[in-house]
């Protein structure tokens with residue numbers, strides 16, 4: 001096969017940031033994707049409907065002329081989130097989902113949840129209205145090894161929450177483990193999982209062998225090879241439980257290339273070419289559309305895009321190594337292999 005046409009993909013987990021960074025990187029997602037679930041972990045976070053409305057306007061302003069990219073807004077769940085505000089923001093169509101960060105789990109998660117009993121009324125409301133909860137699934141206990149944090153979260157936090165809140169629709173964001181794959185697969189229609197582009201490509205050796213690679217560091221951190229292979233199998237299976245959420249998370253290079261570097265891989269620029277390469281390697285190009293364009297809308301109960309994108313196979317694709325933004329240069333994820341699938345304009 002030398003050409004493939006898909007319904008236009010969506011990104012079900014994206015960091016667009018704010019200000020100069022937003023202006024610099026929004027076009028990278030808008031070029032190929034139709035919609036994206038926008039992460040609310042700004043400083044300060046997007047907590048209320050009013051915050052989301054203002055952020056949405058700033059995103060729309062940052063989009064290139066003529067773009068019809070649609071930001072799907074999320075609210076950052078805090079222990080003081082008001083259920084009435086959530087209900088109103090969802091009913092008006094402004095907000096698509098809420099995001100749960102365990103406090104301290106990752107970038108700008110200090111306002112996240114410590115005591116899950118405090119968010120019980122919001123979770124009950126979400127279950128009743130069918131509002132999805134996007135979950136950063138890692139425990140933060142200092143005695144839990146960072147490579148075990150996802151698996152422990154499933155047992156200690158996620159499974160109890162789901163049992164206590166029947167009908168709650170949950171997206172396990174950016175799963176990185178075989179345990180995540182197995183739990184998502186067994187979870188039924190109210191459970192989905194996003195998988196990033198980079199976790200299909202790198203394992204923990206890529207971060208650490210031969211010198212530390214800050215641009216491969218993200219959270220959840222990439223795990224052992226057996227886990228990467230489980231993610232590949234899940235993504236390329238066509239199973240409706242799994243869909244693309246790039247977690248493309250730009251940080252200016254000085255913040256990454258530092259003695260205490262930020263977590264995040266920036267993949268918005270070359271994600272579709274990487275995915276086509278990965279799916280072709282696994283003999284699953286026919287499943288790419290399910291993963292990138294169909295399973296996500298099905299979970300979120302939204303229509304599949306009416307538009308299409310075409311990828312053509314040929315000489316290795318060229319793409320910029322960095323995106324220059326007013327907030328500094330952002331390094332584009334290096335998949336470590338030539339990419340042969342070009343997205344047609």
Ligand code: DOR
Nearest residue numbers: 106107218219249263264
């Ligand atoms: O690597 C990550 N970067 N993981 C997250 O959960 C947050 C994100 C960010 O905002 O930079």
Ligand code: ZN
Nearest residue numbers: 015039247249
């Ligand atoms: Zn993220």
